[in-house]
Amino acid sequence: MIKDKGVEEVLEFIWSQREQGSNSVRELLAIEEVAEEADMETLRRMAGNNLIKMDGDTVVLSLDGEKLAEAAIRRHRLAERLLTEVLSLDAESIEKNACSFEHTLSHEVTDSICTLLGHPPTCPHGLPIPKGDCCRKTGGELKPIVQQLSALDVGDTGRIAFIVSNIHSRLDKLGSLGIVPGSSVRVHQKRPAFVIQIGETTLALDPEIIKEIYVKKVF
Numbered sequence: 199m200i201k202d203k204g205v206e207e208v209l210e211f212i213w214s215q216r217e218q219g220s221n222s223v224r225e226l227l228a229i230e231e232v233a234e235e236a237d238m239e240t241l242r243r244m245a246g247n248n249l250i251k252m253d254g255d256t257v258v259l260s261l262d263g264e265k266l267a268e269a270a271i272r273r274h275r276l277a278e279r280l281l282t283e284v285l286s287l288d289a290e291s292i293e294k295n296a297c298s299f300e301h302t303l304s305h306e307v308t309d310s311i312c313t314l315l316g317h318p319p320t321c322p323h324g325l326p327i328p329k330g331d332c333c334r335k336t337g338g339e340l341k342p343i344v345q346q347l348s349a350l351d352v353g354d355t356g357r358i359a360f361i362v363s364n365i366h367s368r369l370d371k372l373g374s375l376g377i378v379p380g381s382s383v384r385v386h387q388k389r390p391a392f393v394i395q396i397g398e399t400t401l402a403l404d405p406e407i408i409k410e411i412y413v414k415k416v417f
Contacts, residue, residue, distance in 0.1 A: 203301050204235040205244060209267035210274060212250065212259055217325065223257045269308075272328045273300040275321035276311050282322045283315065284344075284412070286362060292322070316342030347383070347403075347411040348392070355384045356413030363410045375401060382416060 211232050215221060223241065226232055236244075241257065244250045249263035259267055277296040281287045287295065303311070309332040312318075317333045320326055344359045358381050363369055372378065376396050386393040391402045403411075 204240075205249065206266060206270045206301070207297075208232055208236045208240065208244065209249065209259065209263055210270045212257060212263075213267040213271050216259075221256050221258055223252060223255050226257060268328045269305075270300065272312075272330060273303045273308050275325060275327045276308060276315065276318075277303070278321045278323075279315050279318050279327075280311055284360075284362065314343050344412050344414050346409060347385075347394070347413050348388075348408050350385045350413065350415060352385050352388055355382055355416045357382050357416055359412045359414050361411050363407075368407065368410075372407070375399070377401075377411070383413065 208226075211226060211229055212221075215226060223238075227237065227241075241250065241252060244263070245252050248260050249266065251258050251260055274296055277299045278292055281292050281295055281299070309330050312327075312330055313332050317329075318327060345356075347356065350356050358377065358379050360379055361369065361372065361377070376399070377383070381396060384395045386395045386400055392405065392408050393400060393402050395401075
């Protein structure tokens with residue numbers, strides 16, 4: 199089975215076209231992103247490698263192509279989720295970076311990202327994310343392993359996984375208070391102010407700061 203960035207991009211678009219109710223070769227090659235990666239000769243080679251089947255203006259995925267396309271779509275849409283929910287990139291940056299990022303992900307890393315995000319069913323655009331082995335092995339309610347600090351209940355303890363902030367002075371201040379990745383914090387109260395306990399110190403945190411702290415609940 200062939201694994202090639204350009205081929206995978208084309209397979210992804212064939213999959214996406216199918217979701218929109220189209221399987222036209224002409225419409226496929228008219229997509230700007232596809233035109234950058236493939237032409238009719240490329241499609242013929244893909245057909246020769248048993249990745250797609252063509253009949254006139256119709257193109258469909260073969261069994262091998264289906265497996266490759268599903269894996270690529272899964273990586274791409276999970277990458278979009280990660281870039282949106284964890285890194286908080288703007289909408290214009292998400293698609294471009296997801297396209298680059300997805301091709302670097304191994305199967306194991308993809309499943310780890312899926313688990314980290316709580317096995318999300320859809321991408322930020324509402325399109326379905328194909329399930330992986332990690333999803334099928336998990337029963338019951340699925341929750342992200344790493345969540346915003348605000349998701350913890352009073353009395354819960356979480357270990358800080360990462361802090362997302364573009365304000366360096368804020369990161370420096372948090373660091374001086376011991377609020378750094380690896381530290382354990384306990385939620386002391388959530389209202390009227392959000393108060394945490396770290397070591398022997400009790401701190402009230404600004405709502406904007408709370409949104410930037412991600413933790414893994416400690417049981």
